[in-house]
Amino acid sequence: MAVRRIVSNIRTDNPTALAAFYSEVFDLDIVMDMGWITTLAAPDSPATQLSLARHGGSDTELPALSIEVDDLSDILDRLESRGIQPEYGPTNEDWGVRRFxxxxxxxTLINVLTHIAP
Known part of the structure; x- marks a missing residue:
């Protein structure tokens, strides 16, 4: 199992406006904008990311962190062996991720995800 990236999520009612602030101050690029969530990345280090969102998507609470992994099942097994059950998911989301x-x-609420083929 490998961690591909860890993204901090900041709650805001206006992701676009806050993204403009972080983009201007830190020279970050907008790499995703879905209206309710905007993700910024460092131009020279695309795994260095920050997400600004109104909610967590699919009517969920916004998690503090999103951790992308290459093997979601392995993480589920590791958590279940510790008696920790998912609060949401695992589920495939319309925007191309499987997560819980x-x-x-x-x-702390944590989002664990992997990208899936559409």
Missing amino acids: YFRDPAG
């Missing part, structure tokens, strides 16, 4: 949410021992 869980809470870490401190109560």
Whole structure:
């Protein structure tokens, strides 16, 4: 199993306006804009990302972090072996990811995802 990227998620009612701020101040590029979520990345380091969102998608709470992995089932097994069950999912989302949410021992909501073929 490999982690591909870890993205911090910031809640905002206006992702586009906040994205413009971060883009201008830190020279980040907008790499995804779905209206309810905008993701920025560093031009020379595309895995360095920040997402700004109104919610978590599919009527879910916004998680603090999104962790993209290459083997979602492996992470599910590791969590279940610790008695941790997903709060949401696993499910395939319309925007091309398979994901689930869980809470870490401190109560932080985490989104674990992998990209899937459309």
